[in-house]
Amino acid sequence: MKKETGMGVPAIIPFKPGNPKTRLSCVLSLEEREAFARAMLCDVVDAVCRAGCSPRVVSTALFAFPRCPVEVVPHGLNETLNEILSVTDGPVLIIMADLPLADAASIGRVVTSSRDIAVVPGRGGGTNAIYLTRGNSFRVDYYGASFLKHRRIAEERGLSCEVVDTFRLHTDVDEKEDLVELLIHGEGMSRQFLVDHGFELSVEKGRVGVTRRSPARQV
């Protein structure tokens, strides 16, 4: 049966505030990367709220974040999430913090899935979002080709699984090339961060990239 909304579904958003997004070091200083990661987190939290879910940030360390409750759990990603899932009878969404193109429509498609589990693959075989009708029916196994692992776990447990086809949640921002997608399709704080810091689209030999007017400060 198709559900109509994701109203009130808890949305777990894992976050690592210290030295994030190291692959962006070529264009952003440490301080800037930390601010940019928080701007992306804000965009995800906003989208989650607009989709009717209740955000719950689970961070490896304390940091200032006025937008929603932050819980500090200084453990590994899998350990932290599986502990939460083990005590979650009802529906739950796990969504990554580096998906600044997330919007209410794409999240809505995930949390209204009629299957036991809905998964959104990330680029390169990762898992960007998982929705579970019953949290404690599943355990996560991130890192590496986690999308394939998660599909296999669902199969082993006899859970019906939907793969949700959305580029907005498929696009995780890790590398300089990914900033192109954010400049083109973004609408929130993290896109504004890039604009404020001098990033713009460039076209060379027909290929689109990003350039930065002011060089990255090295910290």
Place this chain on the structure above:
Amino acid sequence: MKKETGMGVPAIIPFKPGNPKTRLSCVLSLEEREAFARAMLCDVVDAVCRAGCSPRVVSTALFAFPRCPVEVVPHGLNETLNEILSVTDGPVLIIMADLPLADAASIGRVVTSSRDIAVVPGRGGGTNAIYLTRGNSFRVDYYGASFLKHRRIAEERGLSCEVVDTFRLHTDVDEKEDLVELLIHGEGMSRQFLVDHGFELSVEKGRVGVTRRSPARQV
């Protein structure tokens, strides 16, 4: 008003049979790239047919392709497509030939759009698919950040525009890294081509890539 199917909508698929996908030269010989590009074309044609559309391949040169009619137009991409659009009163889909993750569902979402135009952005600002309710209401302008250009053209012409959120049509295969997506999410001939030619997923330091058991023959 939401249309139910894309039944009979012509689907123009531009194709360049000679020396395609040069950015895959690091892992595929010229002969292999030509065979691989045709395998991807087959996957797109099959998906288009399953979505109820009528494929029409428009090629820059003659080549053997038993699956559907091929029309040879040895002109530039924009020139060729705009000539076709100018004599097309009804609905038409333009879809690229390097989208081997295309499936009936994603194409169906495009050709049942209730707007004047529906666009699927490619990675890096390109345009992977455009659906037009009336072909002659529009002109295309590919290359560079064509997604932004196409949105602008729609706006200038007062056409309502939908951006369709699908990673299956967003994922164009140009580079070695893109083969990861095809190995993970593909189901057709081009994925089989990779498997038959010794490609497999590899995980190093948590990142997923592809390796080839037998080295590419250099031609």
